[in-house]
Amino acid sequence: MEYLIYRFFCFLGVHLPDWLAYFIGSSIAEVRYYITPNLRKTITENLRQVLKYKAYIENIPFDEKILHTYVKRTYRNFGIYMVEFFQIPKWNEKLVKEKVRVIGIDNLDRALSKSKGAIVITAHLGNWELAGIVTSLLGYNLSAVALPFRSDRIATIFIKRRRTKGVNVILTGSNPKEYIRALKKNSVIAILGDRIFTEKGIPINFMGKQTYLPRGPATLALRLNAPYLPGFLLREKKGRYALVFDKEIEIPDTEDYQEKIRVLVERSARILEKFIIKYPDQWLNFSRMWNGEQA
Template sequence: MFFYFLFRLGQFLAWILPRSLAYCFAALICRLKFTLGRKERVFVINNFRIILAQDGKNTYKYARNLYGNFGRYLVDFFRAHQIDRKFVDKFVRIEGRENMDAALAQGKGAIGLSAHIGNWELSAQILGVLGYKISVVALVHSNPRIDNFFNNQRRITGVKVIPVGVSVKQCFKALKNNEIVGILGDRDFSGKNGILVDFLGKQMLAPRGPVILSIRTGAPIVPVFVIRDEKNEHYFKYFLNKPIYPQSSSDAEDNIRQLTQHYVKIIESYVKRYPDQWYLFREFWRAEKVIII
């Protein structure tokens, strides 16, 4: 219950404060957490030593920036009611919209695959505002009030929510209707059914669901990422990458691994370009495997 009221308080402040001031306040609070939370801070800095392949002042700087960016992300999520066509036209530079249109032109739907980088919620909301029919697969929060709060924020812009656990049939139905299904590809929600692929020089346990869904339905995977502009925090760059089309193979497991590796390499390229916008707050590598939150 405490966290529910904390989220509602955050939403209230995000609504009443000017956007710049809300960003500043949220970044300050999150950076304070970075300063006071020693255990978490050590994890995050160690993560950056691996992501940046270096040690020293840069790791601390990027880790601190990560918290500030996460605060700004929360403000954007709380202000979802302000995400409309006017906002998109003014603050979002879209690159590669033709890639999503080409994927949908097949009539089999498209899997909009993103990661916990930049503003993944906004990637779905923008598509909803632009008139695309889109559903997102989302974890169910243990607190029903928080779960409803999160999902209501998503629905404001016309995004439908498919809860993890009951998602398979609804995903098939949405794709059959030539809609977009949004999935995050940098975390194995099951914790046991992932597939090992290379990522940042290590092994990563990635979800196999996006690729299996693509193979079974024929829907291409379109990697999509909304990144905050490094020079102006109010603006975003929306990258819609070329579709990854499913391939048939006599070796099903190897086929899944290759297609998963393909999209993971794309995620990796964005993590390298925008390391302080990929939100990791726990230990990243453990026992030679990647643990992603």
């Protein structure tokens, strides 16, 4: 049944006019807001910490009413994210030129000029799926690291949608040679860094409170001696986007390997904070970040 639902929405995403697809996505998100109290609580608690930290660093009062506005907008943005996923077949080079403002591409080019590939750390922010598609359509070789799927049939949908746009998929737990092969081709490897999936994380002060963030992206960059930089696709007004690549994160100058990883994760956290604070309602990380469940 789940597979058939995905197939149905894949059909609608391609054949419905944009205005109707987004109306349906927003309407489903609105209903979901009211029928998922546990998820709503998780999103509220995550955003409360983000907005309190934002208020603290900007020296402004925290407003509970604004928090609930952002929670609703986060639901809506997830609805838009899903519409965008089902519309992936519509994307081509022409659409990228029309809709995407590219910022900091010289940071990516500088990293790739070393001919070692690049590890791009990203987050559940904006549209990370579309970020890979757009980067590929700009002419870059890209592999996305993804979790194995619950269903082989659903996995086929997700992987095919990426591969038809030039994005290779490396599933977590794959042979390390997959990563080495990608970097030898001077490819970009995109990996999420704001949520623990398959490993024990590193305790990090994040948004003013301790939590755990994954060590995987930093470990990958160190072990494979690849440049390490952040990248995000953020939603702007009127259906437009900004694809942003920040400066390369410097490898710490220390002989202690574990300390190198810790410092890299710490530096990554500061950059994730910067972008999440700027676009809090586009942060679609729906697991609790500050109650120990991330450990």
